[in-house]
Amino acid sequence: xxxxxxxxxxxxxxxxxxxxxxxxxxxxxxxxxxxxxxxxxxxxxxxxxxxxxxxxxxxxxxxxxxxxxxxxxxxxxxxxxxxxxxxxxxxxxxxxxxxxxxxxxxxxxxxxxxxxxxxxxxxxxxxxxxxxxxxxxxxxxxxxxxxxxxxxxxxxxxxxxxxxxxxxxxxxxxxxxxxxxxxxxxxxxxxxxxxxxxxxxxxxxxxxxxxxxxxxxxxxxxxxxxxxxxxxxxxxxxxxxxxxxxxxxxxxxxxxxxxxxxxxxxxxxxxxxxxxxxxxxxxxxxxxxxxxxxxxxxxxxxxxxxxxxxxxxxxxxxxxxxxxxxx
Amino acid sequence: xxxxxxxxxxxxxxxxxxxxxxxxxxxxxxxxxxxxxxxxxxxxxxxxxxxxxxxxxxxxxxxxxxxxxxxxxxxxxxxxxxxxxxxxxxxxxxxxxxxxxxxxxxxxxxxxxxxxxxxxxxxxxxxxxxxxxxxxxxxxxxxxxxxxxxxxxxxxxxxxxxxxxxxxxxxxxxxxxxxxxxxxxxxxxxxxxxxxxxxxxxxxxxxxxxxxxxxxxxxxxxxxxxxxxxxxxxxxxxxxxxxxxxxxxxxxxxxxxxxxxxxxxxxxxxxxxxxxxxxxxxxxxxxxxxxxxxxxxxxxxxxxxxxxxxxxxxxxxxxxxxxxxxxxxxxxxxxxxxxxxxxxxxxxxxxxxxxxxxxxxxxxxxxxxxxxxxxxxxxxxxxxxxxxxxxxxxxxxxxxxxxxxxxxxxxxxxxxxxxxxxxxxxxxxxxxxxxxxxxxxxxxxxxxxxxxxxxxxxxxxxxxxxxxxxxxxxxxxxxxxxxxxxxxxxxxxxxxxxxxxxxxxxxxxxxxxx
Numbered sequence: 062x063x064x065x066x067x068x069x070x071x072x073x074x075x076x077x078x079x080x081x082x083x084x085x086x087x088x089x090x091x092x093x094x095x096x097x098x099x100x101x102x103x104x105x106x107x108x109x110x111x112x113x114x115x116x117x118x119x120x121x122x123x124x125x126x127x128x129x130x131x132x133x134x135x136x137x138x139x140x141x142x143x144x145x146x147x148x149x150x151x152x153x154x155x156x157x158x159x160x161x162x163x164x165x166x167x168x169x170x171x172x173x174x175x176x177x178x179x180x181x182x183x184x185x186x187x188x189x190x191x192x193x194x195x196x197x198x199x200x201x202x203x204x205x206x207x208x209x210x211x212x213x214x215x216x217x218x219x220x221x222x223x224x225x226x227x228x229x230x231x232x233x234x235x236x237x238x239x240x241x242x243x244x245x246x247x248x249x250x251x252x253x254x255x256x257x258x259x260x261x262x263x264x265x266x267x268x269x270x271x272x273x274x275x276x277x278x279x280x281x282x283x284x285x286x287x288x289x290x291x292x293x294x295x296x297x298x299x300x301x302x303x304x305x306x307x308x309x310x311x312x313x314x315x316x317x318x319x320x321x322x323x324x325x326x327x328x329x330x331x332x333x334x335x336x337x338x339x340x341x342x343x344x345x346x347x348x349x350x351x352x353x354x355x356x357x358x359x360x361x362x363x364x365x366x367x368x369x370x371x372x373x374x375x376x377x378x379x380x381x382x383x384x385x386x387x388x
Numbered sequence: 389x390x391x392x393x394x395x396x397x398x399x400x401x402x403x404x405x406x407x408x409x410x411x412x413x414x415x416x417x418x419x420x421x422x423x424x425x426x427x428x429x430x431x432x433x434x435x436x437x438x439x440x441x442x443x444x445x446x447x448x449x450x451x452x453x454x455x456x457x458x459x460x461x462x463x464x465x466x467x468x469x470x471x472x473x474x475x476x477x478x479x480x481x482x483x484x485x486x487x488x489x490x491x492x493x494x495x496x497x498x499x500x501x502x503x504x505x506x507x508x509x510x511x512x513x514x515x516x517x518x519x520x521x522x523x524x525x526x527x528x529x530x531x532x533x534x535x536x537x538x539x540x541x542x543x544x545x546x547x548x549x550x551x552x553x554x555x556x557x558x559x560x561x562x563x564x565x566x567x568x569x570x571x572x573x574x575x576x577x578x579x580x581x582x583x584x585x586x587x588x589x590x591x592x593x594x595x596x597x598x599x600x601x602x603x604x605x606x607x608x609x610x611x612x613x614x615x616x617x618x619x620x621x622x623x624x625x626x627x628x629x630x631x632x633x634x635x636x637x638x639x640x641x642x643x644x645x646x647x648x649x650x651x652x653x654x655x656x657x658x659x660x661x662x663x664x665x666x667x668x669x670x671x672x673x674x675x676x677x678x679x680x681x682x683x684x685x686x687x688x689x690x691x692x693x694x695x696x697x698x699x700x701x702x703x704x705x706x707x708x709x710x711x712x713x714x715x716x717x718x719x720x721x722x723x724x725x726x727x728x729x730x731x732x733x734x735x736x737x738x739x740x741x742x743x744x745x746x747x748x749x750x751x752x753x754x755x756x757x758x759x760x761x762x763x764x765x766x767x768x769x770x771x772x773x774x775x776x777x778x779x780x781x782x783x784x785x786x787x788x789x790x791x792x793x794x795x796x797x798x799x800x801x802x803x804x805x806x807x808x809x810x811x812x813x814x815x816x817x818x819x820x821x822x823x824x825x826x827x828x829x830x831x832x833x834x835x836x837x838x839x840x841x842x843x844x845x846x847x848x849x850x851x852x853x854x855x856x857x858x859x860x861x862x863x864x865x866x867x868x869x870x871x872x873x874x875x876x877x878x879x880x881x882x883x884x885x886x887x888x889x890x891x892x893x894x895x896x897x898x899x900x901x902x
Contacts, residue, residue, distance in 0.1 A: 124614065163679040253598050259487075263495075266497060
């Protein structure tokens with residue numbers, strides 16, 4: 062028994078042996094690499110053609126990716142960083158650690174997006190998700206939501222990317238009225254959670270009528286659970302987008318493989334894995350189309366602040382948010 | 389005489405130096421990457437809120453624990469042993485799991501408010517300071533109860549018999565036996581809980597209701613992940629350690645040894661007064677048991693349905709978690725015992741500080757600093773589990789130390805001279821005196837350390853590679869992928885394993901001491 066335990070311990074602690082084949086290291090967020098994320102399918106598909114070892118390194122959630130890149134600096138083992146979002150692009154570009162991707166591809170995003178350093182791989186609209194059996198008539202704007210006595214759970218913009226997205230949504234849709242919107246929303250907000258999963262968990266437990274998530278969240282319940290009671294409330298002012306991007310690190314020692322991966326990223330083999338593992342829209346709609354439920358909630362208006370504007374508006378928007386909600 | 393203590397003391401000092409280096413090194417590494425320390429008004433607001441909620445949480449938990457511990461100490465009833473063991477459970481819950489359990493009872497859609505609503509009464513909101521305090525009391529009341537209970541059980545039987553033959557009533561018993569004991573035990577209890585609550589993060593944010601409830605730890609998160617302002621992160625972490633150091637100093641000044649002397653280990657029951665005191669004890673026990681068991685039941689009920697089809701990755705992750713927990717619990721127990729024995733011989737502020745401060749470090753700064761230190765030499769992923777073991781050892785050691793110290797002091801006062809005069813030293817002293825006499829706190833402490841290591845996310849998120857996830861990380865990944873039911877089940881597995889480890893050590897310790 063002792064020997065077995067020791068063996069188990071050693072196996073667990075053992076340093077992974079270095080492979081002979083070239084290794085492409087992709088730094089990404091946890092849920093991308095987990096067994097129910099897109100990682101495994103994409104790894105298999107890419108390795109079938111590249112004669113290489115594709116290695117995903119999980120680095121916490123989306124918000125901690127950029128910090129990780131900065132922490133590692135030029136010494137990073139990673140070749141590709143995958144999973145930054147549009148609100149982080151300006152800061153990421155300012156680090157000077159990324160190299161141009163050189164890919165000119167047509168994507169099926171609802172807005173024009175062209176960045177020399179970052180290539181989109183998926184996207185989604187932020188939305189308030191609710192249970193339509195409990196809430197048949199959802200509000201159709203921030204004003205209507207604020208005027209109602211509905212309870213919502215949101216995420217903290219200081220620790221979560223959807224939280225930051227909501228901050229930008231209110232800013233992009235309402236500009237100078239953003240502070241008033243937040244003040245009016247204050248009594249609707251049950252609580253502010255550190256991350257998406259806590260908020261979504263609270264909503265599913267019945268702690269709130271609505272939760273900040275994505276328009277594609279109901280599709281998860283429909284496809285994975287056969288539950289069609291969840292819906293996303295469509296707002297007249299439009300919905301802010303989250304575009305998730307990947308970029309190549311300038312210090313990469315596998316430049317060719319990295320380029321190959323970025324080109325592969327926009328092919329069907331990669332893109333068709335996205336909808337039912339990451340529950341986002343693929344950046345290029347696959348030939349087979351989208352799964353059911355992905356067309357159920359499509360906002361008419363898409364909102365997105367340009368990367369530099371999002372960056373410069375952030376601190377003021379955060380101060381507004383804090384002032385309005387601090388009790 | 390002094391020469392015999394020297395090897396012990398040298399080892400203890402070396403260990404203390406190592407611990408201090410582990411606390412200070414990462415902080416310095418993080419600060420070195422930034423330039424200048426500047427904290428804004430929002431940071432100071434976070435500091436004030438953090439201290440306020442931590443002080444309130446610690447005082448309420450400790451005050452409520454006193455009647456519960458006393459009732460457990462002086463009453464005998466069926467299920468008493470079970471209740472004492474169960475006391476370990478809430479403290480060992482990962483914060484997120486505990487929050488879900490509490491919300492099932494106290495949340496907007498929870499049992500309490502459903503009942504109130506059906507009776508036509510207004511609902512009681514949980515979100516806000518009251519929710520933060522509720523959660524912290526839920527998590528820490530059991531720990532406080534167990535620590536205080538140890539104090540009650542450590543009153544020598546001879547004292548209790550003497551009190552009985554002098555005809556002491558409850559008031560005199562309190563004045564001459566219980567009050568000195570509490571004076572000795574309580575400062576340590578308050579200190580430990582205060583420090584736990586200082587660094588609390590997910591609980592405060594989820595139940596705090598908004599940015600008004602911003603803690604230092606959240607401000608550190610913001611500084612590292614949002615602004616990549618490492619100097620501000622280091623500054624905040626430094627403030628956190630400083631607050632903890634002040635608290636430790638206060639506790640150190642306030643604490644007074646009870647000076648009961650040593651008894652002959654006769655088994656005796658504390659006087660169990662009848663009348664309203666009996667009913668009071670019953671009430672305290674019932675209230676505590678309900679308060680602790682209901683949320684735990686909710687956690688179990690939520691986890692049951694998904695147990696059958698848990699993802700395959702749960703098993704290897706559980707294996708890794710157990711290895712990490714066992715190894716770090718063994719190292720932490722040996723280290724804490726060494727430190728406690730050295731301090732019992734002679735009070736030494738350096739060792740006291742080294743055994744307390746790791747608790748006050750910010751997990752994120754510790755992880756980030758270690759990452760910066762390790763990176764020039766090797767891939768952080770290749771040392772993920774050793775680093776996790778090291779950090780868990782350092783973070784669980786303060787609990788162990790607090791649990792061991794009072795008993796080590798009593799041991800030294802009662803048996804130190806006799807053992808010295810018999811030249812009972814080294815391994816023989818450990819085998820014939822220390823281990824048998826300290827078996828109960830050692831078992832309890834090692835159990836706490838092992839279970840805490842199981843549930844701790846800590847630094848693994850920064851270091852873990854592709855196939856190195858521990859069980860808490862898998863739970864987190866499941867919740868991040870909509871799989872709340874599977875996450876609840878994986879959390880139940882985590883909690884059950886933690887509790888099993890705790891129970892094995894705790895029961896082992898109690899059996900060895902009996």
